[in-house]
Amino acid sequence: MIALKTTPLNLRHTQAGARLVDFFGWRLPLEYESGLKEAKELRCSCGLSDVSHMGEIKIKGKGTFEFLQKLVSNDLRLIRKGQLQYNLFLNQDGGIKDDLMVYNLGEEYLCVVNASNIDNVYAWLKEFKNDEIEIINESQSTSLLALQGPKSYLVMESILGKKLDDFKYMHFIQENVELKPALISRSGYTGEDGFEIYIESKDACFFWDLIMNKGADYGLKLCGLAARDILRIEAGYPLYGHEIDETTNPIEASLGWAVKLNKDFIGKEEIVKAKKNGVEKKRIGFLMQEKGLPRKDYDIYAEVGKTPPSKVSGGSLRPVDKTPPSKVSGGSIPVDKTPPSKVSGGSILVDKKIGRVTSGTYSPNLNEFIGMGYVSIDFSKPDTPIKVKIRDKFYQAKVVNFPFVEAKK
Amino acid sequence: MSNLKFNKSHEWVKVEGDCAVIGISDYAQGELGDIVFVELPEVGVKISEGSSFGTVESTKAASEIFAPLSGEVIQANNDLVNNPQWVNEDPQGKGWMIKIKVENSKEMDNFMDEVAYKEFVDKESQ
Numbered sequence: 007m008i009a010l011k012t013t014p015l016n017l018r019h020t021q022a023g024a025r026l027v028d029f030f031g032w033r034l035p036l037e038y039e040s041g042l043k044e045a046k047e048l049r050c051s052c053g054l055s056d057v058s059h060m061g062e063i064k065i066k067g068k069g070t071f072e073f074l075q076k077l078v079s080n081d082l083r084l085i086r087k088g089q090l091q092y093n094l095f096l097n098q099d100g101g102i103k104d105d106l107m108v109y110n111l112g113e114e115y116l117c118v119v120n121a122s123n124i125d126n127v128y129a130w131l132k133e134f135k136n137d138e139i140e141i142i143n144e145s146q147s148t149s150l151l152a153l154q155g156p157k158s159y160l161v162m163e164s165i166l167g168k169k170l171d172d173f174k175y176m177h178f179i180q181e182n183v184e185l186k187p188a189l190i191s192r193s194g195y196t197g198e199d200g201f202e203i204y205i206e207s208k209d210a211c212f213f214w215d216l217i218m219n220k221g222a223d224y225g226l227k228l229c230g231l232a233a234r235d236i237l238r239i240e241a242g243y244p245l246y247g248h249e250i251d252e253t254t255n256p257i258e259a260s261l262g263w264a265v266k267l268n269k270d271f272i273g274k275e276e277i278v279k280a281k282k283n284g285v286e287k288k289r290i291g292f293l294m295q296e297k298g299l300p301r302k303d304y305d306i307y308a309e310v311g312k313t314p315p316s317k318v319s320g321g322s323l324r325p326v327d328k329t330p331p332s333k334v335s336g337g338s339i340p341v342d343k344t345p346p347s348k349v350s351g352g353s354i355l356v357d358k359k360i361g362r363v364t365s366g367t368y369s370p371n372l373n374e375f376i377g378m379g380y381v382s383i384d385f386s387k388p389d390t391p392i393k394v395k396i397r398d399k400f401y402q403a404k405v406v407n408f409p410f411v412e413a414k415k
Numbered sequence: 416m417s418n419l420k421f422n423k424s425h426e427w428v429k430v431e432g433d434c435a436v437i438g439i440s441d442y443a444q445g446e447l448g449d450i451v452f453v454e455l456p457e458v459g460v461k462i463s464e465g466s467s468f469g470t471v472e473s474t475k476a477a478s479e480i481f482a483p484l485s486g487e488v489i490q491a492n493n494d495l496v497n498n499p500q501w502v503n504e505d506p507q508g509k510g511w512m513i514k515i516k517v518e519n520s521k522e523m524d525n526f527m528d529e530v531a532y533k534e535f536v537d538k539e540s541q
Contacts, residue, residue: 025448036448036475037448037449040448040449040503041448041449041474042449042451042474232448232449232474232475236474297452297496298452299451299452299472299477301477367474368449368451368452368474375451375452397470397477
C-alpha cells in the first residue's frame with residue numbers, strides 16, 4: 007500500500023475533527039462536521055480550506071512567454087504582471103490535458119495545476135522546453151489556502167492591515183506577513199469572492215492559525231473537499247476527471263471562452279475544426295425535477311419521437327429491468343410492461359440514451375438536486391426536458407444555464 | 416438505556432406488540448454523512464430478513480438498507496422524503512423508517528442491546 011501524502015496542516019485537520027479521505031494520493035479533509043452546512047455557511051460569511059495538494063509549477067528563463075503561449079489555449083497577452091488567467095493545456099487532438107491558472111509574475115510564470123496531473127503536466131512541459139527554459143515543480147514546498155466567501159475580504163483586510171478596494175478579481179499581490187512571504191490572488195473555485203494564498207509549506211500552520219484567528223470575528227468556517235465540490239458544482243465549474251479530460255475538447259466542455267484562435271498553440275487545428283464542423287455533445291447543467299441524486303456515470307435519456315414499428319418488441323431503446331418493488335418517492339420505472347407512454351402525431355415517444363452525468367449533488371443553497379453532464383448537442387438547450395436513470399428508474403430533469411447559484415462578486 | 420435492539424448491519428428495531436419499528440443506528444448515520452435522499456417501501460410490501468427494503472443516499476454514496484426482520488410494512492415514515500436530514504439529526508427517533516408486522520420474532524434472537532451494540536461498534540471502528 008502506498009502511504010498517503012499529508013499536507014503540513016494534517017494535525018490541524020484531525021484536531022478540528024475532520025473526516026479525512028484519500029484524494030489522488032493525498033489525505034485531505036472531506037468534511038469537518040457537515041459538507042452541506044459548510045457549503046451553505048461559506049456563501050453566507052466565509053470559509054477556509056487547505057488545498058495544498060494543488061500543483062505549483064514555475065516557468066522561467068529566456069523565452070518563457072513564447073514557450074508558455076504556445077502551450078496554453080488562452081492568450082497570455084491579455085494578462086499583465088500581477089494578473090492571473092484561466093487556461094487549458096491541450097493535446098494534439100484538442101483534448102484537455104489539464105485546466106490551470108497562469109500567474110504572470112513578470113519575468114516568470116506560475117502554473118497552478120490539478121493535483122492529479124502534476125507529474126503528467128511536468129513531464130509534458132519538459133518535452134517542449136529548450137535549454138534556456140527552466141521548469142521547477144514547487145508543489146512540495148508550496149502550500150495553498152483558499153479563503154472564500156462574501157466576507158473573506160474583511161478577513162484579508164484585517165490580516166494585511168489595509169483596505170483592499172483596489173484589489174480586483176483575477177489579480178494578485180505579493181506580501182510579507184511577519185516576514186513570511188505570501189502570494190495572494192483574488193480568485194477561487196467557489197463562485198464567491200475570495201482569495202487563494204500561496205505560502206511556503208513551513209509557514210502553513212502560521213497562516214492557517216492567523217486566518218482562523220482573524221476570521222473568528224466574521225464567522226469563518228472550515229470547509230472540506232465535500233463542501234468545495236458542492237460549491238464548484240453550484241458555480242458550474244468543471245473538475246478535471248469529471249467534466250474534462252483528454253477525450254473532451256474545450257468546445258464540447260463549454261470552455262470555448264478560454265480558447266483564443268488569434269494565436270498558435272498545441273491542439274489548435276482540432277479546435278478550429280470543432281468550431282467549423284460543430285460538436286456532437288455539449289457539457290450542460292441540469293436541475294432535477296424530481297427528488298433524486300444524480301451521480302457520475304449515470305446515463306441521461308430523453309424522449310424522442312419514433313415512427314411506430316409494426317410491433318414493439320424487446321424495447322431496444324428502453325432499458326429492460328426487473329420490476330423493483332414499488333417505492334414511495336419519485337421516479338418512473340422504465341419497463342416494457344408499461345404501455346408506450348405517449349403517442350403524438352402518429353409517432354411513439356421512446357426513451358433514448360443521449361448522454362451521461364459527470365457530477366451531481368444536492369445543493370444546500372438552492373435546496374435542489376443538480377448535476378452536470380454531456381448530452382448530444384440536440385438536447386443541450388436550456389429548458390430541454392431530460393431524464394436521469396438512477397438505479398433502474400427515470401427521474402425527470404431539465405437543462406439549465408450555468409451557474410446554478412449566482413456569484414456575488 | 417433505550418429498549419432498542421441492534422443488528423450487525425447497523426439497523427435498529429423497536430418492538431411494539433407484534434410490530435416493530437425499524438431505522439438505522441446513530442453510528443450508521445455518522446458513517447454515511449449528510450443524508451439527502453431516502454426511499455422507502457410502500458405500505459403492504461412484504462420484506463424479508465437480510466434483503467434490501469430501501470435506499471439512503473448521502474452526499475458521498477448511495478446505500479441500501481437491509482431488513483433486520485421479515486414482515487409486512489404497515490407504515491412508512493414518508494416525512495423523511497422531504498426531511499432526509501432527520502436521519503442524521505435523530506436517527507433513533509424522528510428518523511425512523513418503517514413499521515412492520517413481525518413474521519418471525521426468532522429472527523431477533525441474535526440482536527444486541529444498546530450496550531452490546533456499542534461494544535460491537537467500538538471494535539469495528541478500531
